[in-house]
Amino acid sequence: MSAPQxxxxxxxxxxxxxxxxPRRLHVVDAPARRRVPRRAFGVIAxxxxxxxxxxxxxxxxLTTQSSFEIASLTQQQRxxxxxxxxxxxxxxxxNSPQYLAANAAALGMVIDETSDxxxxxxxxxxxxxSSVDAIGRGSVRNALISGVPLVTDPQKAAGPAxxxxxxxxxxxxxxxxxxxxxxxxxxxxxxxxx
Amino acid sequence: xTTTLSRSPRRRTVVALSVVLIxxxxxxxxxxxxxxxxxxxxxxxxxxxxxxxxxxxxASRGSIVDENGVTLASSVHRYxxxxxxxxxxxxxxxxxxxxxxxxxxxxxxxxxKIAGVLGEDxxxxxxxxxxxxxxxxxxxYALIAxxxxxxxxxxxxxxxxPFLVFPPKAGRVYPDGAVGGNxxxxxxxxxxxxxxxxxxxxxxxxxxxxxxxFQQGRDGVVLPGTEVxxxxxxxxxxxxxxxxxxxxxxxxxxxAEQVQNTGAVRGAITVVEAKTGKVRALAEYPTVDxxxxxxxxxxxxxxxxxxxxxxPGSTFKALTAAIGLESGAFTQDTTVTASSSETLRGGxxxxxxxxxxxxxxTLTGVLIDSSNVGISKFAExxxxxxxxxxxxxxxxxxxxxxxxxxxxxGILHPVGDWGDQTFYNTSFGQGLxxxxxxxxxxYQTIANGGARLPLSLVESCTAADGTVTDVPSAEGQRVVxxxxxxxxxxxxxxxxxxxxxxxxVAIPGYRIAIKxxxxxxxxxxxxxxxxxxxxxxxxxxxxADDPQYIVSVNLDEPRTxxxxxxxxxxxxxxxxxxxKNYRVIPSGTTSPELPKFG
Numbered sequence: 001m002s003a004p005q006x007x008x009x010x011x012x013x014x015x016x017x018x019x020x021x022p023r024r025l026h027v028v029d030a031p032a033r034r035r036v037p038r039r040a041f042g043v044i045a046x047x048x049x050x051x052x053x054x055x056x057x058x059x060x061x062l063t064t065q066s067s068f069e070i071a072s073l074t075q076q077q078r079x080x081x082x083x084x085x086x087x088x089x090x091x092x093x094x095n096s097p098q099y100l101a102a103n104a105a106a107l108g109m110v111i112d113e114t115s116d117x118x119x120x121x122x123x124x125x126x127x128x129x130s131s132v133d134a135i136g137r138g139s140v141r142n143a144l145i146s147g148v149p150l151v152t153d154p155q156k157a158a159g160p161a162x163x164x165x166x167x168x169x170x171x172x173x174x175x176x177x178x179x180x181x182x183x184x185x186x187x188x189x190x191x192x193x194x
Numbered sequence: 195x196t197t198t199l200s201r202s203p204r205r206r207t208v209v210a211l212s213v214v215l216i217x218x219x220x221x222x223x224x225x226x227x228x229x230x231x232x233x234x235x236x237x238x239x240x241x242x243x244x245x246x247x248x249x250x251x252x253a254s255r256g257s258i259v260d261e262n263g264v265t266l267a268s269s270v271h272r273y274x275x276x277x278x279x280x281x282x283x284x285x286x287x288x289x290x291x292x293x294x295x296x297x298x299x300x301x302x303x304x305x306x307k308i309a310g311v312l313g314e315d316x317x318x319x320x321x322x323x324x325x326x327x328x329x330x331x332x333x334x335y336a337l338i339a340x341x342x343x344x345x346x347x348x349x350x351x352x353x354x355x356p357f358l359v360f361p362p363k364a365g366r367v368y369p370d371g372a373v374g375g376n377x378x379x380x381x382x383x384x385x386x387x388x389x390x391x392x393x394x395x396x397x398x399x400x401x402x403x404x405x406x407x408f409q410q411g412r413d414g415v416v417l418p419g420t421e422v423x424x425x426x427x428x429x430x431x432x433x434x435x436x437x438x439x440x441x442x443x444x445x446x447x448x449x450a451e452q453v454q455n456t457g458a459v460r461g462a463i464t465v466v467e468a469k470t471g472k473v474r475a476l477a478e479y480p481t482v483d484x485x486x487x488x489x490x491x492x493x494x495x496x497x498x499x500x501x502x503x504x505x506p507g508s509t510f511k512a513l514t515a516a517i518g519l520e521s522g523a524f525t526q527d528t529t530v531t532a533s534s535s536e537t538l539r540g541g542x543x544x545x546x547x548x549x550x551x552x553x554x555x556t557l558t559g560v561l562i563d564s565s566n567v568g569i570s571k572f573a574e575x576x577x578x579x580x581x582x583x584x585x586x587x588x589x590x591x592x593x594x595x596x597x598x599x600x601x602x603x604g605i606l607h608p609v610g611d612w613g614d615q616t617f618y619n620t621s622f623g624q625g626l627x628x629x630x631x632x633x634x635x636x637y638q639t640i641a642n643g644g645a646r647l648p649l650s651l652v653e654s655c656t657a658a659d660g661t662v663t664d665v666p667s668a669e670g671q672r673v674v675x676x677x678x679x680x681x682x683x684x685x686x687x688x689x690x691x692x693x694x695x696x697x698x699v700a701i702p703g704y705r706i707a708i709k710x711x712x713x714x715x716x717x718x719x720x721x722x723x724x725x726x727x728x729x730x731x732x733x734x735x736x737x738a739d740d741p742q743y744i745v746s747v748n749l750d751e752p753r754t755x756x757x758x759x760x761x762x763x764x765x766x767x768x769x770x771x772x773x774k775n776y777r778v779i780p781s782g783t784t785s786p787e788l789p790k791f792g
Binding site for chain 1: 270271343344345347348367368369370371372373415416417418439440443444446447448450451454479481483485486489767770771
């Protein structure tokens, strides 16, 4: 209702210019200024969303990657466990008293009656008899070392000879994988390094 | 105009928003339906498509170690070799892109390769599959081998044959073989404890397998973060024994040689620590190698020292002497007159092992000459009930604290059942039966100043989480006074110095106390004593001035020497080895000489 009056007044030069007019221009400016920050916010929001998506994808790729890595390391661990088991089987029984005593006896060492641990005179094979005959009459059987040649005398094996005959199909002892006995000239079978 | 203009977009917005809202609500409803209402169904459906899998987490049975921590029994992995006969019979087949198939290797060739790894006859391996296919052409399962080693398993796996599977199983290895095999016992092929300490302490050793549930992709890779351990795997505990494995081996070797030398049926050597009651060695021959128990006859797989009681013979005279001294029935100065054969109260007939005239024996003299008549006359001074009560206190008639599987409590008839003959016979170890550990326990009492300690074979059980249980009780029980024990010990020293076997058992530098025993054996078929068959014992301890170890050597029915002298050489070697092994300080004094005759 007031608008037609204002327009009429503008056509009258004698009329003093009302103070309201410049104010109306200012009001128009303001929305134009606001548009710029709004676009920036939009760009930031979109960029942010893209960034988040990218980071998520990256993380997902990394997780997947590490799960493959874990799988390969698990495989490696399994192989090493197998290797450990194989090596354990190979050396089982080699530190048994029967085997050590038979090896010592093959070197000419004796279990003497009055040892105080002192070494007297020159080291030479003992002259007296041992209180037990660990090599000739080894009677404490051990299926793990039956047929295993001595380190100190590869021509002989520890344990009673009978044990080799009475325990042919020993499932718990690692067999070397062939029907023929291991060659005694090679000494102890050395574990294969894998 | 303004209202129509502004109303139109507003309505559109409202319509658009409503549509969005409806769609959203539809999604939410469906989401709740999927995630909550029918969740189980969908999860099951997904899992049924092979998304979920689980695996057993194997826990291993605990180890058995000796007093120094050396492994006596440990768990290893073993594998069975199973085959799919239907596929195997076709050999190794490859398929080209155009669908033509080609046999790369026939089953006969492959069987030869498998047999090479297993060390078996190729024809036998081939036969497993041909037999299975002959019986059922669609056969999918046959067993080629059981309990193969890891090395063989890997070699077979490397052959890359798709029709072989290798289910793992627990195996048991005893690195020292028959060293302590009688005590350790063994486990069966299915991992079940069957004998010895494996069985007795199964609660300590047994393990609990765990289970892990996870989700996996098509290639079998586990989806990260989906692994859930539904049941934890718990390893078995470590069982520590009081046994010294080197000493146990020595005793095993020694008794084997002595049994062979004397032509005996079997033999045993026992070593017990005097001040703790801990069994340091208990070797028997013949014995079992737990790595291969089936190689040993069933009756030799256990520990007869614990399960088969025998009439001990003259070793019991030391107990009769201790009981008389303790109860005040007689003193060390009391003497009796005894001939080599006499008829005593109630017409009981008692005879000595060697002929002699009427001797005026001291108690020491009776022990030195091992006179049955002499000890019978000393026993007359002790009321039967008193003797019975003291024997029980010495542990006769009840199992030892070890409580070994199948352990016998021996035979000690109640006093009411003792006739006159049994009254005398029990004073010199006939008419009753004891196990070897029972007798060693009684001598431990004398060696330990009159206080009997419970014998123990197990030092401790350490569970996987570190908790320690089964520690043996160190609480002793006073049976006789220290003074009585010391007097009996001195008399037994005189048996070692003045007895017939003095030169055979002497160990320079050490005062030793011994007593021999030659028990008659009952024939189980007739119930009467077997002619010419004896259970011989030599038991003693050293150093007698401060006893550290008790050693007992037993031979069952020795042939070449039938008396207790059969055990003497092995006893001397065994005691020497024990003193050396534990660095026991020599006595530095000599045994006091006690009069043999009054």
